[in-house]
Amino acid sequence: MARRTILWAGALAGPLCVVLAYAFRYSVPLEYRTSQSWRPEVIMGCLYPAVGAYLLSRRRGLVIARLLWGIGLFAAAHWLMIPFSRWALLHDLTGAAVLRWSATWLYMLEFLPLVMIVPLLFPDGRTPSRRWRPVLWLSVLLIGLNVVHRMLLPADLGVGGREAANPFGVQAVLGLDDVYVQGVQPITVAVTFLNLFSLAVRFRAGSPIARRQIALIAYPLLGTALAGYSDLIWPDMPFWLFATLTCTAVGLVPISLAIAILRHRLYDIDVIVNRTLVYATLTLILGLVYFGLIALVSRLVAGQAAGFFGALTVGALFQPVRSRVQLSIDLLFGVERDPYRLADKLARTVQQTEDPATALRLAVRAVRRTLAVSGVSVEIDGAVVHTDGIEEGQAQVVPLVWHGEQIGRMLLYGPGHADHRLIGVLTRHVADLAHTVRLLRVSHETVINTREAERRRLSRDLHDGLGPTLAALALSVDAARVRLTTDPESVEPSLLALRERMTTAMGGIRELVHGLRPPALDRLGLLGAIQALASDLPEPRVDVRCEDLPELAPVQEVTAYRIIQEALTNVRRHAKATSVDLRLSERNGELEITVSDDGRGLPRQPRAGLGLTSMRERASELGGTFTIASRPGGGTTVTARLPLT
Template structure:
């Protein structure tokens, strides 16, 4: 209740001063009345939201001192703008209630005690009052200096808060140069009235409003007004001899210069604030940063930095969804929770996390499309690296298998065969009758060796491909037990690269095996279509994929077979039930070379 009474006291005193005719007293300035009317209620409101906040208390104190001064203004009152002296300590301690660094520590006390002591002397010694306006004029500049120091040392949030308070404070300080100009007085009063509102926004809602845009536009149109005004009055003065035509010439010249000058000033202000508003230039810079990167991961990091700068965000994070279920995360700054999905050809490949004010939706959409390409490249790189690792592991495992089969299977068989031949050769002269059983044993061991060699060869390449070709091998595969499997071939599939034929057959073999073991299907279809690439589709009318599924060895094997030849393989559910395996296998330039 006391806070609300203090907040209402300032406006009541200002209204009472106006009723008593204080505003008509010679030498009275409206700035004090504006401070007394606006600062107390805003300070009380802010103090209710943030109890104990020094900034809110200073706002309340500045307003009440100014209100009391306004009400008591007279021939023996304090010098003008005494309440504005407290804006200095407010600026130095904003927004956390502490000076920006140790050297600034004693300044708030000096900025309060010194001018107030001089004001007290001025009440009894009119001669000393002449020095007080100079002190009052210096105080805002000291506050601006403290804000600049804090802005340069602070993080993104602190900078945004300082910008909200510093914007009207700079206007107030600038108007001090035009002390007696009516327009400067009006602008200063408006800036003072906006100051407590800016402080409240900086403390409570600084993330929801773009102060950089406000400062940018103010700078552009202030300079633009000065330039156009100088052109207009300059031409008017030079062309005074034209009489009534001078105003028309000046107006036409000012109108002709307005757009190009505004455009140049806007570009200069954007460079000053490191803002790029042309989406095509933003896209060009983003592409340049991506192309200069040494790899997809580095390109993703460069893209995150470029996007943060383009959107003026406090932080950016890019999360890429890798095929094995893990997430690759790249950050620039401290990211937030505002997520935008990254979609590549209808498939989610990750998301963009932003911290800061909501950006321009059109610019964000354009940047997200470019970023999705980079995220997809990162995903492909991770898949390729994982595929290479598995291919190497598979190759080494195949080599170990061949070594084991040769060492433990074919090797002992050939050694035993050699020993039997030696034994038969020795008995040939001494006991010819015993040689025949030994030769039968040799024949049996040779048959085993031939079988071992055949097994090794069949393990390297399916014999059905050699004997029947890819189409015949698929039809032979479809003739097995289980549900009916139809085979449809579109286009000529002869003369395919050996690796592509083996990959297509192995993927179809694994898919048909899954249909027969797990799908509970009645029919299935193998479709092989040759276009610019080889497309293999195996579909069934079974129970489909479970909701909670894990990629087993078979599914991983199909994807790896496709990746080995530069393609890809996807396993999805069919509308209406069933499963569909779709493999895309590129056809290389050396087609026909078997």
């Protein structure tokens, strides 16, 4: 409660000091008044403490708000001391010289922290990095040196014939005035603009939110610094121009700070900063060219030809120079406007990734940065798969179309500066990646569903088949054990029957194991297992031919074996063939399986049964193909192609 009372008391003290300053000003005779009836301190004293108190009431401990509050109070005190010290000196009040003395250095505590400390600590109260901390301490030291120099500099502070010397003046400081003018002042100016440059460093490496915050405050602070050092930059600047520039700049500082801290997401300043840098650089370059040509041509040709030649040259250079400058600024901001370079950059970025999901994430980030939007979201089949940036405000919906099918959409949040060509190029790349991610998701879901279905089948077979069989065997063993003492002769037939049932149970277990992975593959290899499978068929005769094959993955071996097993089973059941030609070979990075018979061939309207469906599904699970067709001269040919990678 006490803290809030102090804050708002300071906010009220600023305007009160401004009012008292005007009261003392008009209580002094006209010939003793200063000629300046309006200075930036009026705005700073009224506005800065109020905005600082408001920000601190919303966000406690905000360093920038504390600085703003204190700077406003120093400005109000300085504006009050100017007329009050004159009034006190004219009325011979005790301590009037001290009041006049305070009016000579208070302005430095309002101006220097505003242009040196605020840029370095905005927006989070910390320097951009540890390397900037010495710059902060140097800034504090320079502020102290400037204030101490003004405090100790001997000067006549008299008004209207009333003499008043600096009560704290030191003559030795007067001898060091050249050192101050030639050393401390230039260093102070250089460090000021270095601190302003720190905003550009933050902007370059910052997030979209930080960029908007920095862009809002950069222009007012730069205008304040230029106006404050106008006596060094433009010594003869008219006072009305100085007052207008300074009052506008210092008035925009607290407003920009409040917007940047509290409402920064409602504004997109990237475009303004981009355009400002482009046209400022363009103006500088063309201005140098123009005046340089005028100076050069005027030495060679007399008359008005120099101005005409310079204007003609600037007009011819305007468009190519603007294009080059725009390209350089876009590279600085990470913006690409050429669709062809953009497509190449995005393709190279995607090729360096390890999986489509990562590629899509990088592509979405590239879309946000290129289009200069605040956020991008990609939806596939109605589900959000990836977002980047801030999803806020009305979104621009861009459909993602792959081969005529809309597979999702891309949502762009916030204003950008890209045309439809860029959006079209980016959308095509994002659509390709989204389609790949979609296929992987469907494939992953298919694998999971297939695995779960296989687990349910095994559970059902164990529960309904093997489980009751083992339970019945246990009961038979118990019954035989009981009869062993009462009727030993009847035990032997029971044990024989029990042995047969155990053999049947073992066969059931073997069938379950074979359903997971045929043991023949581990024992004989793929070729040996196929030859063993072919020899088990009494008829028809199977001729197995196999070229040199590379080493296959286990899933490829199982798939090839199951397809061949199902194809031979169909031949035995339906084809009524006398011979079968089974061939395995490698063709263009694929394992080609061909099973041809000389049977009766396919019917006129073939129906896809469980066996054909199983073979087709097994091939498609590995990304392969499966076909079945009638053989010329009679018979059927089954062909499956499985990728080897």
